[in-house]
Structure formats: structure tokens, C-alpha cells
Amino acid sequence: MWKTLRQIARAGILTEAPPDVAPGDGAQAVSPEGIQRELLTILGRALAIRLVDAGSCNGCELEINALNNPYVNIEGLGIRFVASPRHADMLLVTGPVSRHMATALRRTYDAMPAPKLVVAVGDCGCNGGIFGETNYATCGRVANVIAVDHTVPGCPPAPVEILRGILTAVRRGRQ
Secondary structure, three states, X not given: OHHHHHHHHHHOOOOOOOOOOOOOOOOOOOOHHHHHHHHHHHHOXXXXXXXXXXXXXXXXXXXXXXXXXXXXXXXXHOEEEOXXXXXXXXXXXXXXXXXXXXXXXXXXXXXXXOOOEEEXXXXXXXXXXXXXXXXXXXXXXXXXOOOOOEEEOOOOOOHHHHHHHHHHHHHHHHO
């Protein structure tokens, strides 16, 4: 045991730096406190997100779940997921919208209070992905069913990219 403790003392803390959530266009890095402050300034409260899987392969959902891990810690930034669209400020939609989910997605969107923000996540949500724009089983991208404020491309996009997309949509919604 002493050998292990000496090794730990010699090596120090070996962790990765927290992710940079600033936009990729060379803007400054944003601190977690800055994100919290900005969300409170824009919304006056924490951002509540309703996640809807409209027919995805669950790759995007795995990356969205990674937002809740201690590395990204989206909850600590003042962003939380809610079960009801009536409590949501933003709708996060993944996958191509299957024909069976189109009505449910519209109802979820209609149940949200105004102002409504919608972010389409993944290549399937942005442009239909490998399923194409429309076919017998899908309506294609999310924008074919409801209005989309921002898209986050990738198959699947990294958690930090999803967080950037959420913040971009909130900033655009303010204007």
C-alpha cells in the first residue's frame, strides 16, 4: 500500500482539462460560471430541455447522456432535462422523424410554452442521414415536421458539440 501511495504522491493529479465550450470560430473560452450567468441573464432561470428520440439509432442519445457525466457536467451549468414538454424551454430532437413519431413530435412541440427553441442533433436530425430526406418509413429531417432553430451535425456529434449547439440556440433565441 505504501508503494501505491508513494506513486500517487510522485505522479500528482493526472486528469484532463475540462472541455472548451466556446464556438469553434476562434472565440474565447467560456467558463462554467460565465455560461451559468449568461443563461440566467437570458432566461432568468435554468434552461429546461425535453429530449425527443424521433427514430434514431440511439448513438446521439448516448452522447447526450454523456453531457451529464462529471467531465462535462451540464447540470452544473444550469441546464437540466425535464420529463414534460410543458416545463421545457428547448426541444432536443434526435434521429430522422419516423412517420409514426411525426404526430407525437408535433404534439410535444405544441405543448411547449412560448418562446420555443428546437435543436436537431445528429446527421439524421439535420438532413435525414443515411435514411434520406423522405421515404416510406420516415419524414426525413426534423425541419420537415417542426421549425428548427439550430442543427448540430455529426454521426453522432461529440457531447461538447451538442453543448455548443444548445448554447448557440439560446443565444440566437435571445435576439
